[in-house]
Amino acid sequence: MGQYSIKNLEELSGIKAHTIRIWEQRYQLIEPKRTETNIRYYDDNQLKYLLNVSLLSKNGFKISKICKWSDAEFLEHVKQVYEQTLLHDSPVQLDLDANDLITSMIDLDALKFHRIFENSIRLIGFQKTITHLIYPYLEKVGSLWTMGQIDITQEHFISNLIRQKIIAAIDRLSENPEGDKFLLLLPEGEHHEIGLLLSYYILKENGKRVYYIGQNLPFSDIPAAVVSVNPDYLLTFMVDPTLTNNPESTIRALHSAASGKKVLIAARVTPEMEKLQLDNLKFLQGMQDLIDIL
Numbered sequence: 001m002g003q004y005s006i007k008n009l010e011e012l013s014g015i016k017a018h019t020i021r022i023w024e025q026r027y028q029l030i031e032p033k034r035t036e037t038n039i040r041y042y043d044d045n046q047l048k049y050l051l052n053v054s055l056l057s058k059n060g061f062k063i064s065k066i067c068k069w070s071d072a073e074f075l076e077h078v079k080q081v082y083e084q085t086l087l088h089d090s091p092v093q094l095d096l097d098a099n100d101l102i103t104s105m106i107d108l109d110a111l112k113f114h115r116i117f118e119n120s121i122r123l124i125g126f127q128k129t130i131t132h133l134i135y136p137y138l139e140k141v142g143s144l145w146t147m148g149q150i151d152i153t154q155e156h157f158i159s160n161l162i163r164q165k166i167i168a169a170i171d172r173l174s175e176n177p178e179g180d181k182f183l184l185l186l187p188e189g190e191h192h193e194i195g196l197l198l199s200y201y202i203l204k205e206n207g208k209r210v211y212y213i214g215q216n217l218p219f220s221d222i223p224a225a226v227v228s229v230n231p232d233y234l235l236t237f238m239v240d241p242t243l244t245n246n247p248e249s250t251i252r253a254l255h256s257a258a259s260g261k262k263v264l265i266a267a268r269v270t271p272e273m274e275k276l277q278l279d280n281l282k283f284l285q286g287m288q289d290l291i292d293i294l
Helices: 006-013 017-027 044-058 071-085 091-107 110-124 126-147 152-172 194-205 219-229 247-257 287-293
Strands: 181-187 209-217 233-237 262-266 281-284
Touching: 006 017, 006 044, 044 071, 044 091, 091 110, 091 126, 091 152, 110 126, 110 152, 126 152, 126 194, 126 287, 152 194, 181 194, 181 219, 181 247, 194 209, 194 233, 194 287, 209 219, 219 247, 247 262, 262 287, 281 287
Parallel strands: 181 209, 181 233, 233 262, 262 281
Antiparallel strands: none
């Protein structure tokens, strides 16, 4: 069972902490729980409830009305919002699906995940599902991981479901022997592979040649991979706190190992990263940045 601060709720739901407090006091929207040391927190069920409140509010429902509904009425209105947005490629639908994916991870509900994923592909296609739904969702998962609010079972459960979907989609794409070469790898200590797989799909769909080395590659082996592939770009991700908390040494090691090739690093860019002035180095802060390069 997760324990979330009000700031955690703000980051995940998009509702300002100040607003949540007003709704608590004025409408008794949710009642925070308290630890044995009297620290306020919220649990998984309250997070899921607030995610749905956020969607209802964005869809025009007044909080004063939402708070008066019974549980059955609340669930019925959530269902109606889902059905109304089901046939539209809209921000509300994507928010709804992203929030539902969060609850599917918390509940370890594979059927819900498959339903959301396949429905999104049917409506907006695979690439938009990846860039507009899955990647933003993974950013929320990253926030939950940083907060310590999901355990390894939940993270692996949803990551493997997504991994299976992406690999199957990659295999269906044709190869282009003439495209620019991209060497994809994760450096030593980095095991979060989903972002790299998403990049693999996008690159291959756009006619690029992809050489996928995978996760946790020792720094000492990267120069040999660069020599063997001779890529136009080296693309990697930095997600794990052991790397992002000390980014300069990792980035300089990657840049040196790339031997003058263009290096793309997907990461939450920190001030320390921004200070680095290295030739042929570019930070990606979302999949759209990669698409813009293509």
